[in-house]
Amino acid sequence: MDDEPMSAEESLNLIAQQNRRMRRELGGGPARMLAAWALAWIVGWGFTYVAVQPGVAIPGWVGGVLTGVLFVAAIVYTGYVGARAGRGIRGPSKTVGAMYGYSWALSSMGLSVIDIRISNFGSLSSAQVSLLWSGSWLLLTGVLYLAGGMLWQDKLMYGLGAWMIVSAALSVLVGFPANFLVLAGCGGGGFLLAAIVYFVREKTGRC
């Protein structure tokens, strides 16, 4: 089989076929990771928005807990997909990927401390506290996607980061409780749109 002569066309087909396989296995499936985050944001924040409406008999904390659970699930899923894709690979790209992952963990912990501390002063109304959280987390998400876009020279990822920063500003401008709508629609919607674009690229073989 191996010694059978190949035509130039067969050869090119074989290259395209193996390249697709490599993209699928090593790319870590950005489409699937982003789809998981889209689901967490749209369902979690969408539910929270509904729950805080006047006249809705759902306690406010239920939305927060649901969003928390969905976020933990998305973190676990993203970590699993990333680790699976990177197994057996050694070298600079592995180091960069790990540093990027740690950047998320470190900056999330830092921002949590800041937001919790400011929220606990008690000088802000609960509506203002809500804006602090939605604005700062959308901003952090945006900045980290900008960094990812730079690291992997991925314009789509950079664009997603820019979009998240616009959403951060929008979320504090529209005020409470519409900020949850911005989180679900613009934040979650941004993830969903990016997931669809990556999915189409995977299918059509464009890198």
Next chain:
Amino acid sequence: MSELPQLDPVIHAQARLRVTVALAGLHAGDQITFPRLQQLLDMTAGNLSTHLRKLEDAEYVEITKAHEHRTPVTLVRLTARGRTAFESYTKTLHRLLDATGGD
């Protein structure tokens, strides 16, 4: 009609072409372990070893043996020479297709 360009015989064989494509798909400077490469190619260990040796003889591939947590690992990467050879191979393929009309 001008003479058809020759394809690099080291790369122009089904199995070795796939090995080369797989290694070229890694980022420059990255290495891959033997078992992961085997999984990406669906090849038997013996078959992959044979083809890697031929690529190594041509200095297209560099094979390093290392120890990670006392476990021996075999790491494979495409050399700069291998990457250049693969690039000129694909260029030649396109030239061949153009020359034959590529119906």
